[in-house]
Structure formats: structure tokens, C-alpha cells
Amino acid sequence: MNRIPIIEVKNLVARYGERVILSDINFNIYPGDIFMVIGGSGCGKTTLLNHMIGLLSPFAGDVLIDGQSISRIPENQRLTILKKIGVLYQSGALFGSLDLLQNVALPLEELTDLPKDAILEIARNKLKMVGLEKFFEYLPAEISGGMQKRAAIARAMALDPKILFLDEPTSGLDPISSSEIDQLVVNLAGILGITFVIVSHDVASICKIGGRVILLDNGKIVAEGRPEELRHSKHALAKRFLQVNR
Amino acid sequence: MDIRVERPAPDTLKVTFLGNLDIENVTKIWRLCVDAVDRESPRLLHLDFSKVDYCDGSGLALIKVLQQKQAKNHKSCTIFGLKPTFQKLLEYIEQRPDKVETSALLQEGLPEKLGHITVDILRDLKENVVFLGILSYQLFLSLLNPTKIRWSDFFRIAEDTGPQALPIIALIGFLIGLISTFQAAPSFADFGAQIYMVNLVGLGLVREMGPLLTSVLLAGRTASAFAAEIGTMKINQEIDALQTMGLNPVRFLVVPRILVAMLVTPILEVFFVIFGLLGCLVVMITLGYTTDVFFHQLYQSIEPIDYIGGLIKVFAFGLVIAGVGCLHGIKTRFGAKAIGQSTTQAVVSSLIMLVVVDGIFALIYYVLGV
Numbered sequence: 001m002n003r004i005p006i007i008e009v010k011n012l013v014a015r016y017g018e019r020v021i022l023s024d025i026n027f028n029i030y031p032g033d034i035f036m037v038i039g040g041s042g043c044g045k046t047t048l049l050n051h052m053i054g055l056l057s058p059f060a061g062d063v064l065i066d067g068q069s070i071s072r073i074p075e076n077q078r079l080t081i082l083k084k085i086g087v088l089y090q091s092g093a094l095f096g097s098l099d100l101l102q103n104v105a106l107p108l109e110e111l112t113d114l115p116k117d118a119i120l121e122i123a124r125n126k127l128k129m130v131g132l133e134k135f136f137e138y139l140p141a142e143i144s145g146g147m148q149k150r151a152a153i154a155r156a157m158a159l160d161p162k163i164l165f166l167d168e169p170t171s172g173l174d175p176i177s178s179s180e181i182d183q184l185v186v187n188l189a190g191i192l193g194i195t196f197v198i199v200s201h202d203v204a205s206i207c208k209i210g211g212r213v214i215l216l217d218n219g220k221i222v223a224e225g226r227p228e229e230l231r232h233s234k235h236a237l238a239k240r241f242l243q244v245n246r
Numbered sequence: 247m248d249i250r251v252e253r254p255a256p257d258t259l260k261v262t263f264l265g266n267l268d269i270e271n272v273t274k275i276w277r278l279c280v281d282a283v284d285r286e287s288p289r290l291l292h293l294d295f296s297k298v299d300y301c302d303g304s305g306l307a308l309i310k311v312l313q314q315k316q317a318k319n320h321k322s323c324t325i326f327g328l329k330p331t332f333q334k335l336l337e338y339i340e341q342r343p344d345k346v347e348t349s350a351l352l353q354e355g356l357p358e359k360l361g362h363i364t365v366d367i368l369r370d371l372k373e374n375v376v377f378l379g380i381l382s383y384q385l386f387l388s389l390l391n392p393t394k395i396r397w398s399d400f401f402r403i404a405e406d407t408g409p410q411a412l413p414i415i416a417l418i419g420f421l422i423g424l425i426s427t428f429q430a431a432p433s434f435a436d437f438g439a440q441i442y443m444v445n446l447v448g449l450g451l452v453r454e455m456g457p458l459l460t461s462v463l464l465a466g467r468t469a470s471a472f473a474a475e476i477g478t479m480k481i482n483q484e485i486d487a488l489q490t491m492g493l494n495p496v497r498f499l500v501v502p503r504i505l506v507a508m509l510v511t512p513i514l515e516v517f518f519v520i521f522g523l524l525g526c527l528v529v530m531i532t533l534g535y536t537t538d539v540f541f542h543q544l545y546q547s548i549e550p551i552d553y554i555g556g557l558i559k560v561f562a563f564g565l566v567i568a569g570v571g572c573l574h575g576i577k578t579r580f581g582a583k584a585i586g587q588s589t590t591q592a593v594v595s596s597l598i599m600l601v602v603v604d605g606i607f608a609l610i611y612y613v614l615g616v
Contacts, residue, residue: 097583112269112273114276117311118272126303128338129335129339141581157303160268160269191335191338192302
């Protein structure tokens with residue numbers, strides 16, 4: 001069957017001044033995929049993610065979401081693409097002055113015309129999906145780091161995006177919280193069919209989630225495949241990365 | 247997307263959903279569905295999803311709200327034709343209890359709130375006293391052993407606080423001198439005493455306006471900067487890092503700032519007074535007085551003790567500005583909002599403290615006959 005990619009990264013080149021961060025990156029991501037970008041610190045993972053979510057414009061090449069260029073789309077149509085994606089930032093980036101329910105309800109209040117009761121019900125359900133049904137009225141500062149990440153995932157899912165981008169979802173978390181986040185990703189991908197793009201260097205997570213992986217090094221894709229394939233591949237860095245970090 | 251509402255039997259309402267239940271469609275039909283159920287209040291509500299291919303979180307929310315309405319009225323609700331994936335998700339959400347634990351802070355009654363406020367005030371007072379004690383001790387230690395002072399930080403902060411503040415100090419000083427002389431001119435002219443405007447503005451600038459307005463400007467500029475800088479370090483755990491490295495944050499961060507403020511504020515005050523007098527001179531020249539007359543009158547009206555009194559005062563004001571700014575920086579709590587609160591409190595508190603300290607100096611000078 002000829003599947004249509006939901007994300008296409010075509011000949012992407014990224015530069016900061018004269019320094020080339022990403023050079024000639026190409027890959028496709030298909031609906032329902034769990035796609036992981038791994039690599040050492042400074043290899044260009046977050047830069048790649050920022051290009052995919054439209055925070056940075058490519059020096060050359062393009063990123064297409066559902067066939068539309070995220071960097072070249074007119075401003076008045078940009079929201080249509082942005083509604084298709086949800087992003088979990090490394091720090092969670094929850095609004096400290098709002099409780100969890102208000103955090104999740106915020107995008108629904110601002111970007112939809114749903115009635116208030118509908119918004120609250122959706123926000124409650126999203127928090128239930130990530131297992132935070134008892135903490136609706138808690139402020140972010142009152143819950144643990146793992147719970148903050150889960151709440152941030154709930155907020156990213158508020159508008160039922162087709163794609164969820166997770167930037168280092170397990171960084172700074174204990175193994176149990178990390179494992180809960182991994183399981184959540186697997187569950188959400190399985191139940192909701194959301195496409196996940198995960199930037200990480202947590203190999204335990206990568207192996208547990210087990211999607212398709214690309215390994216970046218010096219701004220280039222140096223290996224691609226499933227975690228098990230990479231571990232047993234002939235590529236030295238891939239092998240080392242997945243074995244040393246395990 | 248559409249819905250079909252039927253009454254297949256008395257007391258039974260059948261709602262058939264035609265199309266995908268995504269956020270856009272649910273927005274259109276939410277009110278229709280909820281109103282239909284409220285209006286009809288059926289004994290049995292039959293929801294038919296056999297023609298629905300996709301259902302997202304908003305669709306599930308609609309189903310749940312309709313189910314809850316029926317349950318609340320002790321009536322039944324049946325679901326037909328919902329695809330297994332969405333059925334599974336609905337069951338997953340239903341398994342989660344709706345019983346919400348309220349945050350401890352939100353559960354407080356009036357007595358607890360009053361208690362918390364009292365404890366907060368006392369804790370705040372204690373923190374201020376402790377800070378003052380540590381600061382005095384660390385200042386004393388630093389002055390005993392000046393090699394312990396971080397001179398690189400001192401010069402960096404001095405540059406930000408001093409030379410970079412000079413243009414605004416000079417501009418405001420000049421304008422204050424110019425405007426106050428200009429405003430006083432008509433009244434003094436009535437008595438043929440325009441030359442005494444030099445006494446008024448000169449003495450006013452040296453004794454009161456110079457020290458106070460320089461300090462007010464620095465309270466807005468420097469106290470807020472100190473609070474924001476130290477507050478951000480607190481949030482980034484840099485202060486925790488200093489403590490765990492065995493470094494005293496007060497000696498490391500506060501002492502250089504206090505010393506800078508105590509040194510720079512009097513210098514800036516001198517510039518403020520000079521530019522203020524320059525403003526006064528400009529008005530006097532336009533009124534036909536020569537510079538010789540201006541300086542002669544100024545020399546006669548201001549005693550050295552007036553200069554010294556103003557400088558001692560501004561020295562204390564510098565201490566207040568830096569101390570209050572740093573204190574609020576160190577007391578910063580969590581989040582972006584906390585930085586805003588700290589900087590605001592730093593400015594407001596230092597302004598209040600300036601006026602209080604100025605009042606104390608006025609009293610002391612009165613008693614001493616200065």
C-alpha cells in the first residue's frame with residue numbers, strides 16, 4: 001500500500017551564521033509512526049525539531065506537514081497547520097499561574113468556539129488520559145517533574161493534534177516516571193493513532209517505545225532503523241550509542 | 247456533520263450522529279445535543295455512532311456529558327456502533343474517578359488563611375532581620391579583608407550602575423534645575439528677588455533634591471536590576487549551587503552590589519547637582535544675569551556642611567537601594583511571575599525606605615542644627 005507521509009523533511013539545511021547545524025536531512029514520517037531522533041549533545045536534534053514545528057526557518061530545503069510547507073505557509077493559514085501539531089517542551093513549559101485544568105483548557109478556550117462545559121470536559125478527559133485525574137486544581141509548582149511532563153502532554157493533546165512532538169520527554173525524571181511517560185506514549189499512539197516525533201538521548205526510553213529511529217551526528221543522519229537493528233548494525237556510533245547508554 | 251434526533255418510542259430519544267466527531271463538528275452540534283436531551287429528558291437516550299468513522303477528545307467529551315446528564319436524572323443511556331478503538335478510550339476515561347483532590351492551598355478556610363498570612367508576615371520579618379545581620383557581618387568581613395571582595399564583579403556592576411546611568415541622571419538633573427528656576431522666576435520677580443532663585447535651587451539641589459531624586463532614579467533602575475538578576479539566579483538554582491559549593495551568596499552576590507551602590511550613588515548625585523545647577527544657570531543667563539553673578543551668589547548661599555550633609559545622606563540611600571534590591575532578589579520564589587513580583591517589590595520598598603531614611607536624616611540634621 002502506498003502510504004502518504006504526514007511529515008516530509010526534504011534536503012533540510014540549517015545554519016547559525018556560518019556554522020552548519022544540519023546538512024541535507026531527508027526523511028518521511030507516516031501517520032501513526034513513533035519516530036525518534038537520537039544523538040549526542042550538540043548534534044542538531046533540537047534544531048531539527050524546531051524546524052519541524054516551524055520555530056526556525058530552513059537555510060535550504062523544506063519541512064512539509066500534511067503536504068504543506070510549515071516555513072513558507074502564509075501567516076493566515078499557519079494556524080491550520082499548528083492545530084495539527086502539539087509540542088511538549090523539555091521543561092514542560094506549563095503556565096505557573098494557571099492550575100492544570102486551566103493549562104489544558106487554555107488552547108481550547110483561545111482556538112475553538114466550544115462552549116465552556118465542553119472545554120472543561122475535554123480538559124478533564126485529557127488529564128485523565130495522562131493519569132492526573134486527581135490533580136485538576138493543582139498549580140504546576142505543586143506537582144512533581146514527572147507529573148508536570150504528563151500535564152504538558154495533556155496540554156499538547158488538547159486540540160487532538162495529529163502529531164505530537166516531544167523534546168526530551170524523560171530528561172530529568174527518575175526511572176519510574178520515565179517509564180510512565182514511555183508507557184503513556186505507547187498507549188496514546190496505540191489508542192489515538194497519534195504520530196509521535198520524539199527527540200531523546202534516553203536509550204532506555206528509546207528501546208521501550210521502540211519506534212523508528214534516526215541517529216544524528218554532526219548534523220547528518222548517520223544511521224536509521226529500529227533500536228534493535230541499530231544496536232546490531234555495523235555502524236560503530238549507532239552500536240556504541242545504543243549499547244553504552246543502555 | 248449532522249445529527250438526527252428521533253423518538254422511536256415514548257420516553258426514548260435516539261440521536262444519530264452523521265459524520266466525524268472532531269473538534270470542529272462537535273463545536274457545531276454540542277449545544278443541539280445537550281439542549282435536545284435537556285428539553286426531552288428521555289427515560290432512555292440512545293446514541294447511534296454507526297455512521298461515525300472518527301471521534302476525537304471533543305467527541306468523547308460530548309458522549310460523557312450526555313451520559314452524565316442521564317445518570318444525574320436517574321435515566322439510561324445506551325451507545326451503539328461506536329468503533330472499538332473509541333469505545334476503549336471511553337472506557338479508559340470512565341475508569342478514572344471524577345473525584346478531584348483540591349490543592350491544599352485552595353482548601354483553606356478563613357482561619358487558616360489568616361494564620362498563613364500572619365506566619366508569612368512574621369517569616370518575612372525574620373528573613374529581613376536575618377538578611378540584615380548576615381549582610382552587616384559579611385560587609386564587615388569584606389572590609390576587613392578586601393582581597394575577599396570579588397573585584398571583577400564589582401567593576402562590572404559599577405559600570406552598569408554608574409556610567410550607564412549617567413545620561414539619564416544628567417538629563418533629569420538639568421531639567422529639574424531648569425524647570426524649578428523657570429517656575430520660581432515670576433514669583434521672585436514680583437519682589438525683585440530673582441537673584442535669590444540661585445539660593446533656592448542651589449540649596450534645594452545640594453541638600454534635598456539631588457540626593458533624593460538621584461536615589462529615586464537609581465531605585466527604579468538599579469534596585470529592580472539587582473532584584474531581577476539575583477531572582478533569575480535563584481530560579482536557575484545558581485544560588486543553591488553557590489550554597490552547596492560552600493560559598494555565601496550574600497558575600498558573593500550582595501556585598502559587591504552594596505559597595506558599588508554606596509560608591510556610585512554619591513558620584514551620580516554630584517553629577518545630578520552639577521547638571522541641575524547648569525539648568526539653573528541657563529535660566530539665569532536668559533534673565534540677564536552673568537555667570538560671575540551666578541557663581542558668586544551660589545558660593546554665598548551654600549556652606550560646605552550642606553554638601554557634606556547631602557553626600558552622607560546619599561551614601562545611606564545607596565545602601566538602602568542595593569540592600570532592598572538584593573533582598574527581594576534573594577527572596578524570589580518560583581516562576582516567571584515571581585521575578586516580576588520581586589522587581590516591583592524592590593522598587594516600591596526602596597522608594598518607601600528612601601523617604602523614611604530621608605525623614606530620619608531631616609530629624610537628625612534638625613537636632614544637630616545642620
